[in-house]
Amino acid sequence: MNKYIFSIAVWMIGTMVAYGGPVDENQAKALASKYLINPVSMSESQTVAYSRGTKTVDPTLHLFNNQDGDGFVIIAADDRVGGVLGYSDRGRLDAANMPAPLIELLAGYSRAVEKVRVDSISVTPAYAKPPKAYVKPLISATWSQEYPYNYYTPRSSTSGKPTFTGCTITAAAQVLFAHRWPEKRPAGVILGEGAMAYDYYDWNNMLDDYSQGGYNQAQAQAVGVLMRDLGKLAQATYGVSGTRCDEGKVWNALQNYYNCTVRQLEKDLLPGGEFLQAIYNELSAGCPVFMTGGDHAFVYDGYDENGLVHVNWGWAGLDDGYFDINTAAVAAGGYGSDGCYYEKQLALFIHPNNGIIEPLSPKPVVLSINNNQALQFQVSEGMTVSSRIPAQLKGVGARNLAQDDNGAYTGQVGIGLFSEDGNCLHVFGKTGVLTWATYYNSYNFEYDWWGADLSEIDGPADGTYYLRPLGRRLLNNDENEWGNWTCMVNGNTVQMMVSGGKVTLIQSDDKPHLSLVGKPDVLEPAYAYSSQLAGIQLNISNLSRYQARGELQVELIGTGHLEGETYEVPNAYMMHMVAQRMTTTPWIVKFMTSYTGTTGNHELKAGKYRMKLRFNHNIETKTPAVYEIPVPDDFLLEVHPNNYYGRVTVTSVKLLDEKGNYAPSHHFNLSESPKVTLGISGYSKYITQNYYSTQMRYRLVNMKSGETAYTSKGYMVSIPRNNETNLTSSTSHTIDLTELAPGDYEIHVDIEREGEWLDRWNANTLRRKITLYNAVLPVNVEVTTFAAENLHDVASIASFGAPFDAIVPNGVKAWYVEQIQGDKVMLKALPEGHAIQAGSGVILTSPSMTGVFHMEKAPLSMPVASLTGNMLRACKDGNHVVTSQDHAYLIGSQNQKTSFCKVDVGSILDPYTAYLQHSSDAAVLQFCFVGDTTGIDRVEQDHKTKKPDGIYGLDGHQYSSASKPGLYIIKGEKRMVNKQRK
Numbered sequence: 011m012n013k014y015i016f017s018i019a020v021w022m023i024g025t026m027v028a029y030g031g032p033v034d035e036n037q038a039k040a041l042a043s044k045y046l047i048n049p050v051s052m053s054e055s056q057t058v059a060y061s062r063g064t065k066t067v068d069p070t071l072h073l074f075n076n077q078d079g080d081g082f083v084i085i086a087a088d089d090r091v092g093g094v095l096g097y098s099d100r101g102r103l104d105a106a107n108m109p110a111p112l113i114e115l116l117a118g119y120s121r122a123v124e125k126v127r128v129d130s131i132s133v134t135p136a137y138a139k140p141p142k143a144y145v146k147p148l149i150s151a152t153w154s155q156e157y158p159y160n161y162y163t164p165r166s167s168t169s170g171k172p173t174f175t176g177c178t179i180t181a182a183a184q185v186l187f188a189h190r191w192p193e194k195r196p197a198g199v200i201l202g203e204g205a206m207a208y209d210y211y212d213w214n215n216m217l218d219d220y221s222q223g224g225y226n227q228a229q230a231q232a233v234g235v236l237m238r239d240l241g242k243l244a245q246a247t248y249g250v251s252g253t254r255c256d257e258g259k260v261w262n263a264l265q266n267y268y269n270c271t272v273r274q275l276e277k278d279l280l281p282g283g284e285f286l287q288a289i290y291n292e293l294s295a296g297c298p299v300f301m302t303g304g305d306h307a308f309v310y311d312g313y314d315e316n317g318l319v320h321v322n323w324g325w326a327g328l329d330d331g332y333f334d335i336n337t338a339a340v341a342a343g344g345y346g347s348d349g350c351y352y353e354k355q356l357a358l359f360i361h362p363n364n365g366i367i368e369p370l371s372p373k374p375v376v377l378s379i380n381n382n383q384a385l386q387f388q389v390s391e392g393m394t395v396s397s398r399i400p401a402q403l404k405g406v407g408a409r410n411l412a413q414d415d416n417g418a419y420t421g422q423v424g425i426g427l428f429s430e431d432g433n434c435l436h437v438f439g440k441t442g443v444l445t446w447a448t449y450y451n452s453y454n455f456e457y458d459w460w461g462a463d464l465s466e467i468d469g470p471a472d473g474t475y476y477l478r479p480l481g482r483r484l485l486n487n488d489e490n491e492w493g494n495w496t497c498m499v500n501g502n503t504v505q506m507m508v509s510g511g512k513v514t515l516i517q518s519d520d521k522p523h524l525s526l527v528g529k530p531d532v533l534e535p536a537y538a539y540s541s542q543l544a545g546i547q548l549n550i551s552n553l554s555r556y557q558a559r560g561e562l563q564v565e566l567i568g569t570g571h572l573e574g575e576t577y578e579v580p581n582a583y584m585m586h587m588v589a590q591r592m593t594t595t596p597w598i599v600k601f602m603t604s605y606t607g608t609t610g611n612h613e614l615k616a617g618k619y620r621m622k623l624r625f626n627h628n629i630e631t632k633t634p635a636v637y638e639i640p641v642p643d644d645f646l647l648e649v650h651p652n653n654y655y656g657r658v659t660v661t662s663v664k665l666l667d668e669k670g671n672y673a674p675s676h677h678f679n680l681s682e683s684p685k686v687t688l689g690i691s692g693y694s695k696y697i698t699q700n701y702y703s704t705q706m707r708y709r710l711v712n713m714k715s716g717e718t719a720y721t722s723k724g725y726m727v728s729i730p731r732n733n734e735t736n737l738t739s740s741t742s743h744t745i746d747l748t749e750l751a752p753g754d755y756e757i758h759v760d761i762e763r764e765g766e767w768l769d770r771w772n773a774n775t776l777r778r779k780i781t782l783y784n785a786v787l788p789v790n791v792e793v794t795t796f797a798a799e800n801l802h803d804v805a806s807i808a809s810f811g812a813p814f815d816a817i818v819p820n821g822v823k824a825w826y827v828e829q830i831q832g833d834k835v836m837l838k839a840l841p842e843g844h845a846i847q848a849g850s851g852v853i854l855t856s857p858s859m860t861g862v863f864h865m866e867k868a869p870l871s872m873p874v875a876s877l878t879g880n881m882l883r884a885c886k887d888g889n890h891v892v893t894s895q896d897h898a899y900l901i902g903s904q905n906q907k908t909s910f911c912k913v914d915v916g917s918i919l920d921p922y923t924a925y926l927q928h929s930s931d932a933a934v935l936q937f938c939f940v941g942d943t944t945g946i947d948r949v950e951q952d953h954k955t956k957k958p959d960g961i962y963g964l965d966g967h968q969y970s971s972a973s974k975p976g977l978y979i980i981k982g983e984k985r986m987v988n989k990q991r992k
Contacts, residue, residue: 386402423444522637621645758771809853810853821857835910885921
């Protein structure tokens, strides 16, 4: 039976998506159909012990058998765990006769889905725009901790020697320097001589680099006062061997004294990959990230096209460069640091309130588990429905306290019992009222006094349940008002099985559970007796809560004429591999095909080899162990002969926009009809000519299904020998991305050789990826207003391009334009009670002064105004560049009067604004509000006519009488008729 389980575990297709979420049964069935001719979901009557036995709102797994024979597929019900978790072309899934090892395997998959779902409160900021393709370093400074940075730091009271600024203070100062913020020194700082006497920061006198000398006293004092102020307000403890200051006090200083909004993120408490994505987004927004890791504070301030993050270490430029944040380390850190900066990484996102950077909105204060141990129970078997189960929960803290007005969290902790449909049935182990006064407060709940007493409830009945750590906040002590019980951030789920009154818990074994997702992908072929590096990508899934660090051990075993041959791959590039928690991590295995070691000479011969993988979990663990990672039997690594002619290496794929510039982002909004042009860099080796001429093509592979979604035509290319060359001009190919479905795609480059297409890349980087998405439309928009000039009864005015059917706010009128008479723009009011049509442009007015109009999405029940012939055009979700065909006019001021003013070609219009489209030579057009009292008065004054005697509706039609309730213009005045006239 073990062999049967092995065949399931290793046949897995990778799913690495940027944005995960639930997978319903129809989506799962479509994926299953790629492996089974006629997939059929397991019947609801077949209750499976590993998971939710009946069909529920949120299943953890989708299981399919082949209706026409053997074979089955296991698919995760959440993209964040994986798509196809396993499949086989032999056997069937039968809940009634499922062997225990298979139940255990499926239970692990099910728990993995539960784990990624339990963190229901997002702690990462939301960003309106996708990340850029790359961000050059945002910080120009290369500062350090000694003179002149410590110009004003206190001297030792014993030796009189100057003290260091401290790495924490230097990192925070460099972030502020990048923003040149604030202008004024905060309240509460020390005043003294030189720059200490100023009430402002002398940013212009601060240099990027002081390490070469040649600076004057003013320049030394300018940077010194910034460092000293930060140190005082963050309560640094100064010393001649090093200065200490924790990041929590820096957070408080930046928020309370430096007028910044701040958000904190901890890498080890987030699902793998989420932290790095947040870093990319933050840097794309122009904000360097303050970091702590190991025993040091530093700054992330950029990243390259391959996803490596640029680090400013705060040592005057020493070792600054691009790093994988999972293994960020240097050989010898400055000032006695140990160099292991990947440990316990914590980020502060810092946004100055300077009117340029968008402030970070506060997140709710919630309880979190500040370690990976989570909720544990002392026993797992031998219990009944009336047992008391001792429980343990350590390191419970409160998040986001610094952004909360109350400054503390007062509440309770408990253990929630959840049914299969996600309802909380009961809360066990309610603690007394506790208070978390700072981020550093934490509580431990121990086995000897805390637990879940099942006798508190009647039952539970036979079935599957889930136990989760919960917290709730005391909102009003005087009135005993409480918030709802909510799941803790970084909380976990423990499955509880009840059968015949007996209770069994399925708990994590606290070990990494690593498996290979899909087959190994050969990036750079292996050549016998070659100095050229071979490269293989492994997608390693880690379904546990624990990040796993250690050494990868690879053995190649010969087949065919090489039977009995083995090759221990040199581990020079595999000493520190990281499998991120609860996700799939791509590893690159790169190695030489010959080397000399302590056991002699070793070399790979031409032929085919099986691969054996072992993971030595020996870094950041108290229980080191070696785990085998199974590899599919049918994967064979082919080693080409040494005389293999015409080796091609593709070093990168360039992504260009329609103007030939580098694409600003590798995320493409399909609603914008995007196109992308591809080009490569690369070289050839082992040829006699200067160029290797062949055909090439591009392929886009859907990373979810593993299928090729797009293949370009093949065309001739000449690849230079030995030297990497940018070949974009000769390998340019444009793709209309609207032909593809939303999703994540990997770009492959195929080279033709002897009538066969061969996939070629390199051993140093992962393949280039792109993400296609449909933009999620907003449900509310804030429209900035202008102060109206000389418009009667109008104080605030704005244009609005509606991205959705929008409600006209109370006290605001919406207008559209059907005609223009000379230089008079005739604005017509929307009917009362009607919504603004999505995609339409309107003018909004209010008789009172206000800074913004809050526009909300209209309910489906509200009628939408038909704006046929409207001459106002909406700027929707992107910044619109005015062309000569737009004939655009915007709201402006001319001679102290609000008017429509002509816009220059090339001007950029903000999203969700509107412009008037009218072909005219006039520089200014006047407002005329048709149907409005003010508008009629103005038109009459302009044309020197009398007020009309008739009765008019707001739509301009004349009526014989105001016989129905509504708004009318009667003798030139607006009147509301509430009753029918008799």
